[in-house]
Amino acid sequence: MDRRVLVKTYDNRIFYALCVLDFLLWMEWSISTSMLPLYVHDLGGSPLEVSLVFSVFAGVCVFTYPFWGSVSDYLGRRKVLIVFGMASLFPIFLLMANQKEVLHLILLRGSTAIFKGAVVPTTWALVADISPPERVGGNMGFLSSIETAGIAFGPVIGGLVTDLYGFPSLWILVAAECLVGAIVFLLFGSDPPRTGRSTRRPFIKTFRKPSSTSKIYVLCLSFSIFLLGFALLGPNLNVYLFEDLGLSRTMIGITSFAGTGVTTLIQPILGSYSDKYGRKPFLIFGALNLALGNLVLFLARSLPEVFVTRILISNYNIFNFIGSAYISDIVAQKEKSAALGFFGSVGSASRSLGAIVGGYIIAMTSIPTLILVSSIFPALSIGLVLLLLDESKGKG
Secondary structure, three states: OOOOOOOOOOOHHHHHHHHHHHHHHHHHHHHHHHHHHHHHHHOOOOHHHHHHHHHHHHHHHHHHHHHHHHHHHHHOOHHHHHHHHHHHHHHHHHHHOOOOOHHHHHHHHHHHHHHHHHHHHHHHHHHHHHOOHHHHHHHHHHHHHHHHHHHHHHHHHHHHHHHHHOHHHHHHHHHHHHHHHHHHHHHHOOOOOOOOOOOOOOOHHHHOOHHHHHHHHHHHHHHHHHHHHHHOOOOHHHHHHHHOOOOOHHHHHHHHHHHHHHHHHHHHHHHHHHHHHOOHHHHHHHHHHHHHHHHHHHHOOOHHHHHHHHHHHHOOHHHHHHHHHHHHHHOOHHHHHHHHHHHHHHHHHHHHHHHHHHHHHHHHOOHHHHHHHHOHHHHHHHHHHHHHOOOOOOOO
């Protein structure tokens, strides 16, 4: 295989259509994650209500990711679910544009998780479907870099639009981009010919295989512990930067853009290296970045330190996409979407629980204390990966 080829799939047109859709989807996510907490804060919401914006969404994803993943495997029709999920976000954000009640905003944000759950695991499964085995990690790294680019641009666009035109205009813009993503994949995306309807219950047989089960359980446990290091602070990170460190909304977006921009550049490289050298070293690398990022944030008092923090914390997504590649290594094709949905639901459960617990810790102590506590969890996940997780198949 020619290592100079950046992307190699069964049909690159499908892959690039996924890239456009994923860029828009994760731009929506980053705008909502960064700006909606500030909107709730401006409307007089408490730290707990700010956390609920984050945790209700993640809590719903706990159920929707594995459900839609199983449906995708059973039907063998990735495209229908991807277009359906993306298009369904359009009316929800239109409704959000006219809301001023905190409770309504929280409920609407939670409802977006119902339909995003149809898109995320199905998208990753489709990448695995159209990728040769020796390119799964590289292609997932490339797609993850596109997602991270969306995450990078989202806060910048969100901050600028909000400062210039207000929050209602922002949610109308988000609704429009979701619709555009659905239309792009409807026109240019498709299922690969070899993906057919599953004749068995997805993913259940995988859990009956001891060799696969132990790996999946250890990976999911380490992932859930790792994500606590991100989710405890969660939506209150931007509130901390705004209230305690004095950054403007636009500057918050710029620092986020810088951090995720670095991650965008390195993820395809790390994904390709993980195909060659194994997944474990890069799981550890992602967790180490988050642990160090939390420690730097605890000490940060200046803008350059905030930039360093953003770069380190943004690399948390490496653990996510390398973990997805790991699962694709050990799970059969017609079980991938459900397996990846299960992996995503574990992460969502950790995000939901972490955001709620983090809100309570802030109320009882302070955000700096929470930041220091958060650095412990990615360090624990490194220990689990080192001691308990075997390498996935085909590596070495």
